[in-house]
Amino acid sequence: MTLADARGLALSTDRPASVAGYAQALDLFNSLRTDPVAVLQPVLDEDPDFIAGHLLMAGFMLSGFDAGLLPAARECLAAASGSRLRPNPREQSFQAALQHWADGDMAHANRLLDRHLVDHPRDLFALQLAHMSDLVLGRSQMLRDRIGRVLAHWSEDDAGFGYLLGMQAFGLEECNEYARAEALGLQALERNPHDTWAVHAVAHVYEMQGRVDEGIRWLTTGTSLWQRDNALAVHNFWHLALLHLSNDDPASALAVYDRAIAPGPASMAMDLADASALLWRLGLRGVDVAGRWQSLAARWREQAHWGWSVFNDVHAMLALVGAREQEAAQAGRRVIAAVPAAAPGPWWAEAGTVCEAVMAFGEGRHAHCAELLLPLLPDAQGYGGSQAQRSLLHLTAMEAARRAGDAALWRALDSEGSARRPARGRPSGVSCAARSLAAA
Template sequence: MEGETVKFDLWGYPVKTTSDDCIAAINSYYHQVLSFGRNRAIILQASINDEDCVLANILAAHFLSSSANPSSASSRLAAARAKLENSTSYEKAIFDSVACLIGADRNDEIVLDLHSKILKEFPRDLVSLKRAQLVCFYLGNPELSLQLVEQVLPQNQQESYIYGMLSFPLLELGRMDEAEKAARRGLEINKQDLWSQHNLCHVFQYECHYKEAVEFMEACSPTWSSCSSFMYTHNWWHVAICYLEGHAPFQKVLEVYDHYIWRELQRSDADRTEVYLNALGLMLRAYVRGHITCTEDRLKTLANCLTDQSTWHKEWLLDLLAVWALASSNEVSKAESLLKSMQSRVYTMSRKKQQSMQRGILLAESLYEYGRGNCQQVIELLGLDFDVNDCKMIGASDEQLEVFSEVWYTVLLDTGHFSKAIDEIERRVKKREGAPFFWRLLEKGYSIAGKEDACVVAKENAKALEAAYFEQTV
């Protein structure tokens, strides 16, 4: 391979191309991926600048595989394969891993094995790490995600974004002190590292430091203008959840929803499904807490958008939330259609994947019944031993999953299973004693059980917490 035909990317790894513009576009793409940028389509420019570059074409194929027209990825994949024999060993490794990732017969174990091999040989490639961590997220496997980032950390200790990638699996494993330390280290290197900002907010929320979380995130928010629809609305979702959890005036929650989540749809390059995902997550939280009347119109507007089947099957979590929204907004036939379509999708999976996703389908069926007000059917489906951590395969963080536990707690109370509900909520309060909503649930449970003294204590604790967090905004 002649030296003048090889250039080096951001990581210092060899890429066969004669085009400086191609390499520049690849490096820009790396930055967009790691910073959750809006312009990941820049990778298409790389393959235009050099139609024969294997790395440019395979990365373009990966980008297109999750676009509005995923079939367009095949031509870039074919272009990469056609020149594969004359590419560098680095490009061959990326090709193998991405081709397996976007293939019709995808096997996640093989995908992760290929990515692990890349990271052993090319440990500075943080975009390959990011791809691997995303697969781990959808498998509900934070242990492996952590192993992968720890594998390459020694070669990347001063790199921007590495500590945010370290922090998140630590969060998912409940190692909050370590997660906080990693996130703060990431922000020392790069104050605009959105993932480190996001992860530190997770820590604040878990510790029930809602006011601190809001102040921190709102101070960071000017750095979010160029990030993707998902990251922009998801960070604002966290802000709204902190207002909600901290018992701020509900108008504060609605202001975040209206001005920062829903308004994102006005941008010409907005990703609708990413906005809907965070909008739905907030609406369900508000619904569970009894804010039904003041969110009714917004929920109907959202549900009307979800009748468009082009929004279906982008994310399992989005489908689950959409089933509830449609069912609760009198779009029952659409909710049934979506649920049946989800069930059909599972049947096309491998037996192992089917077994895993059955818990996700059970949760979807429960949310359909919950949306229709059929609490007894929800309990019959979820049972008395429901554990939301068994549902990580739907692609949700612990914070996103929390709302499904809340649904279960409220349904247990509403169907007379107050002893079970009290036991579960008491365990939850031991972990997050600063959350007013759980104390309110305990108050209700103790009242039903006739435990008057405990009911008074729970009520007083709830009132004290509700008055504490956002008293300056009341």
């Protein structure tokens, strides 16, 4: 007996209760609410042959973008392979992509999901995982166009259609189509106020357009459901802190860090990356955050998996350098240098260079830091993350130039940043002392 989900996709199980639990867990994941794992695990305990359920659990593990979860994802995929039931073609295709991801090759998995979604455009879970991996891999155009590819196969009445709008909103924002992004994000939230990804997309629009006061209101009084029991809460609080920085209010940004971003027992790698990025930006502005680096660096020493993710490795390096743990930073740098440039994925040829630049900045070799970063800035998309996250490289190069006394480079980078986005005032993260250099 084969049953189907709310979008008509066949699921290899003969138990209606398994399909109901699958649907509940998936909807929690779609809106990034907690805890879909707790909902799904009892289903798998009762129905160990539920192939789609094991694939769902594997995807939950992989969505953490934390190499420490890869073994758990592989166990889930092995359980799917060990089912007494025969997987259908969609499940076979999806499992093949997830297997590459669990084996450490997210880039290959992402390409397999390209084709999977052409053949199975109503596979909402595969679509959301692909969208997330597009972000981590820096495939900005695909953040928009992947959703566009499947829309013709959906209708507004389909279960989960609002989540497509939220994903499309973020993709449009990353492609600088701000008006459409804002409109679709708001539409998604009208359909489902729990759609945290849509909240996130609209917050990006406000930040990138320099609508700082609107952005702060949006994340403090305009929306609130994302602030509790949500996997994206730390990241959205990070955006709130950036808006405070853009408002020349580092004290409020630091307060947000202490209240909502500083690592806790359950922090994943992406949460630690947000913590590193915020403390580094505060440091670029001359704010004393030295005492906070120590606990963050300690967590990175536990959770860093050098050589798997450029994005994670650079943020781990920020923490180690910020905490002045040169020996640990050098050890990480050696591992990265030993990774074959073509093996894990895009931009690995440059990963070591960025980490070296971070170390140079921490050691006061600011001219060398700027020299290393300057040729990488035009191709920073490969670093992964959003425009807001990638701007850290530009800000670091800019502040390195200022501290090195390179007025020409500082002016060039400042002009570039001003021309690229209509942000109000200085880019968040630039030291107030830069004013005097600009006037020199």
